[in-house]
Amino acid sequence: MKKxxxxxxxxxxxxxxxxxxxxxxxxxxxxxxTLIGAxxxxxxxxxxxxxxxxxxxxxxVLFEGAAVHHLPAHLIVKRGIGHVPEGRxxxxxxxxxxxxxxxxxxxxxxxxxxxxxxxVFDLFPRLAERRKQLGGTLSGGEQQMLAIGRALMQDPRILxxxxxxxxxAPVLVDLIFETIAELNNxxxxxxxxxxxxxxxxxxAHRGYVxxxxxxxxxxxxxxxxxxxxxxxxxxxx
Amino acid sequence: xxxxxxxLLPSVLLEGLILGFVYAMIALGYTMVYGVLELINFAHSxxxxxxxxxxxETFILLKGVIANPFLLLALALLIGxxxxxxxxxxxxxxxxxxxRKRGTTNRxxxxxxxIGVSFFLQDLVRLIxxxxxxxxxxRYPSFAVFxxxxxxxxxIGVITIALTVWxxxxxxxxxxxxxxxxxxxRAPAKGRTLSLVAxxxxxxxxxxxxxxxxxxxxxxxxxxxxxxxVVSLAMLxxxxxxxxxxxxxxxxxxxxxxxxxxxLMGIDPxxxxxxxxxxxGFLGGVAGVLFGLLYTLVHPYVGFxxxxxxxxxxxxxxxxxITGAAVGGLVLGMLEMLxxxxxxxxxxxxxxxxxxxxxxxxxxxxxxxFRPQGIIGQQLGEKV
Ligand SMILES: Nc1ncnc2c1ncn2[C@@H]1O[C@H](COP(=O)(O)OP(=O)(O)OP(=O)(O)O)[C@@H](O)[C@H]1O
Ligand SMILES: [Mg+2]
Numbered sequence: 351m352k353k354x355x356x357x358x359x360x361x362x363x364x365x366x367x368x369x370x371x372x373x374x375x376x377x378x379x380x381x382x383x384t385l386i387g388a389x390x391x392x393x394x395x396x397x398x399x400x401x402x403x404x405x406x407x408x409x410x411v412l413f414e415g416a417a418v419h420h421l422p423a424h425l426i427v428k429r430g431i432g433h434v435p436e437g438r439x440x441x442x443x444x445x446x447x448x449x450x451x452x453x454x455x456x457x458x459x460x461x462x463x464x465x466x467x468x469x470v471f472d473l474f475p476r477l478a479e480r481r482k483q484l485g486g487t488l489s490g491g492e493q494q495m496l497a498i499g500r501a502l503m504q505d506p507r508i509l510x511x512x513x514x515x516x517x518x519a520p521v522l523v524d525l526i527f528e529t530i531a532e533l534n535n536x537x538x539x540x541x542x543x544x545x546x547x548x549x550x551x552x553x554a555h556r557g558y559v560x561x562x563x564x565x566x567x568x569x570x571x572x573x574x575x576x577x578x579x580x581x582x583x584x585x586x587x
Numbered sequence: 588x589x590x591x592x593x594x595l596l597p598s599v600l601l602e603g604l605i606l607g608f609v610y611a612m613i614a615l616g617y618t619m620v621y622g623v624l625e626l627i628n629f630a631h632s633x634x635x636x637x638x639x640x641x642x643x644e645t646f647i648l649l650k651g652v653i654a655n656p657f658l659l660l661a662l663a664l665l666i667g668x669x670x671x672x673x674x675x676x677x678x679x680x681x682x683x684x685x686x687r688k689r690g691t692t693n694r695x696x697x698x699x700x701x702i703g704v705s706f707f708l709q710d711l712v713r714l715i716x717x718x719x720x721x722x723x724x725x726r727y728p729s730f731a732v733f734x735x736x737x738x739x740x741x742x743i744g745v746i747t748i749a750l751t752v753w754x755x756x757x758x759x760x761x762x763x764x765x766x767x768x769x770x771x772x773r774a775p776a777k778g779r780t781l782s783l784v785a786x787x788x789x790x791x792x793x794x795x796x797x798x799x800x801x802x803x804x805x806x807x808x809x810x811x812x813x814x815x816x817v818v819s820l821a822m823l824x825x826x827x828x829x830x831x832x833x834x835x836x837x838x839x840x841x842x843x844x845x846x847x848x849x850x851l852m853g854i855d856p857x858x859x860x861x862x863x864x865x866x867x868g869f870l871g872g873v874a875g876v877l878f879g880l881l882y883t884l885v886h887p888y889v890g891f892x893x894x895x896x897x898x899x900x901x902x903x904x905x906x907x908x909i910t911g912a913a914v915g916g917l918v919l920g921m922l923e924m925l926x927x928x929x930x931x932x933x934x935x936x937x938x939x940x941x942x943x944x945x946x947x948x949x950x951x952x953x954x955x956x957f958r959p960q961g962i963i964g965q966q967l968g969e970k971v
Contacts, residue, residue: 401851427853439848441841452841455834456853504853 352379353415354508354539355400355431360409360419362392362399369395371563372409377508377541382534384542384550384571386584387560393543394436396560397510400541401433402426414507428456432506436513436543438497442486446477449485449496453503463503470499473529491522498529508539515546527553547584551575559584592932597744598806599928600751600921605812605881607920608819611913612874613897614904615826616675616867618912621901622843623856623863624687629701630678631871632894633708637674638872639885640712642667643725656730664818664876671872675864678704684857713887724886727879733811744806751921752792756785758918815877822873823913829866830909839863843907892944896923899951905961915961923947 355377362370369392377383387393398404400411402423411419418426427433441449450470454463471478474495480488485496494514501509511530515523527549534540534553544550551557551571559567559580567574574580613635620628642663653659682704686697716723764776830836841849842859850856878893879885900919904911927943954961 403847403850422855423847423850424853424855427851433851435848435851439845439851441844441848443844444837444840448837448840451834452837452849452852452854455838500852 354379355541356412358410358412360399360406360411362395362404362406369563370399373565375558375565377539379539380537381556382530382540382542382554384544384554384557385560386544386547386550386557391560392563393560394512397433397512397543400510401431427504430507432501432504432509434497434501434509434511434514438493440485440488440493440496442484444485445482446485446496447481449500450503453500456504466503466505470502474499491518494518494526508541510541512543513545515544515549523549592929595928597747599924600747601806601808603921603924604917605815606924607917608815609874609878609893610897610900610920611916612819612822612870613893614900614912614916615909616871617898617901618906618909619863619867622907623839623860626683626697627701630704630708631867632890633705634671634675634868635871635875635894636887636890637708637712638667638671638875639879639889640725641670641872642876642879643727643885646728647725650728656732660814664873667876668869668872671875672865672868674708675868676861679861679864709887716887724884727883735810736807739806739808749789749793753785753789756788757781760784811880815881818873818877822870826870835862896947899947902951902954903961908961911961919947919950922950
């Protein structure tokens with residue numbers, strides 16, 4: 351299988367704070383890989399390091415074999431990394447449709463843009479109904495759909511998702527996880543950060559456990575779900 | 588007395604509208620840059636000046652070559668706009684971007700830089716003009732076709748009065764509602780309610796002064812004023828289209844709302860900032876040429892007063908708000924003309940039109956004191 355993404359000994363700092371202390375991580379084509387861990391473990395920082403919003407002090411991020419950690423964010427996106435950021439970060443004063451259009455900023459082929467928009471509306475019919483509504487007026491669940499849809503408009507080779515189920519009602523959490531499985535069925539490679547470890551390990555193929563900036567455990571998702579330590583710390587039992 | 592006031596009203600308002608369009612176009616440059624960078628580009632008045640001077644040079648240089656004044660004007664607008672846009676891009680590139688990259692968080696630093704850039708540009712243009720012509724005051728040539736006046740029929744006067752009185756009452760109703768809310772805790776009135784109240788008051792006004800209003804209200808307008816209105820409307824329409832219907836426009840708004848997330852969409856914020864300076868600069872340059880057309884004399888220091896007034900207009904409309912800047916420009920232009928004209932009457936000539944500048948600055952101070960978010964900012968609610 352083809353290795354899509356690889357982190358080699360990545361160290362990231364916020365000023366003096368040593369947030370990532372030598373992360374090693376791999377994602378293969380067609381996989382769902384999940385990264386779980388407590389608050390402040392460094393999950394968001396890992397994703398932000400991959401998409402170039404913060405640059406590592408040491409180590410490498412390889413995308414399809416090429417180092418990308420020195421590139422600015424907008425060039426990393428161009429390589430094919432889509433990021434659904436923590437807290438959704440919808441553009442509040444753009445309409446739903448404009449939010450999607452801007453997701454496809456790099457695509458100059460109008461047909462492809464329309465095609466992808468249709469796919470997103472097919473995936474989330476709710477968004478089609480709210481097409482002309484301002485992003486900021488959507489409900490939390492709808493904003494999450496829009497954030498995912500917006501990243502899909504780039505047709506990325508790998509999708510980074512940062513706590514897509516955060517703050518959503520149980521029905522919507524189920525919907526989001528179904529969507530993740532569905533996207534993967536259609537061939538998307540996904541790196542999923544979650545606090546909902548149970549659901550994440552159910553949907554993922556492999557997983558990593560992150561603790562205060564270090565990977566403490568990794569393996570097939572099923573095995574992690576059975577692991578006593580993981581059960582105690584993240585699965586509530 | 589009252590009759591004179593009412594008879595003058597349409598022409599005064601029309602003059603105000605024309606001036607207001609010029610302010611509006613300059614104000615857009617302030618507001619758009621503020622939208623993407625949260626920086627008040629005080630050098631924008633000098634970008635306007637560069638356009639005005641470049642336009643004058645175009646007229647003077649090509650007057651003997653091109654006979655058609657309209658074609659000349661078109662060229663001057665194009666060159667004035669382009670020169671201003673290039674200056675704007677260079678200012679961003681050479682002054683603001685290095686500061687941004689250094690991660691300066693102190694808001695005072697870019698502000699002082701902007702003022703420094705202003706002085707630099709004034710003296711640079713003075714130097715160039717001085718070396719070139721040995722004089723830095725330049726005059727727009729006058730053309731008979733531009734100076735020609737046309738009579739407008741009475742009904743335009745009536746409509747102008749009705750519309751502007753309506754706008755005036757609208758603003759009053761808005762303030763009234765705002766004042767009421769200080770005493771009573773209730774939701775702000777809807778825009779439609781305000782419009783209806785204003786329309787009612789306007790009808791009462793028209794009824795009361797019926798016999799005066801239907802007296803002779805003939806207005807005259809100069810060709811160059813018509814040109815200013817036409818060009819401004821075209822520019823505002825074009826900007827509206829650009830901001831709302833094009834990919835660049837959506838990207839500009841996205842960067843204004845959340846630059847970091849915009850970069851996750853593959854947008855290079857630096858490119859968008861540069862484009863924003865280009866657009867704002869072009870509008871400012873075109874405004875400069877129109878200003879020259881109206882007032883004839885331009886020089887390296889010509890930008891200061893219109894610049895600070897346009898800044899007032901941008902603040903009036905809520906800085907960062909595109910529609911607000913356009914409306915703020917028009918409102919300020921009209922207020923200034925009204926104040927300038929009627930102050931003379933009201934004080935029996937003791938205070939003349941020269942007080943209109945003070946009026947504008949008083950407005951600026953009052954807004955900053957009482958409503959820093961602008962008057963229309965909230966109502967129209969659309970930031971860049
Ligand atoms: N902008 C920042 N400046 C300084 N420190 C930061 C910043 N962002 C994160 N940190 C610190 O880095 C560490 C990792 O944070 P990160 O946001 O990556 O955690 P997380 O695993 O995503 O947590 P959560 O589950 O709460 O989202 C934390 O100790 C946090 O306090
Ligand atoms: Mg996080």
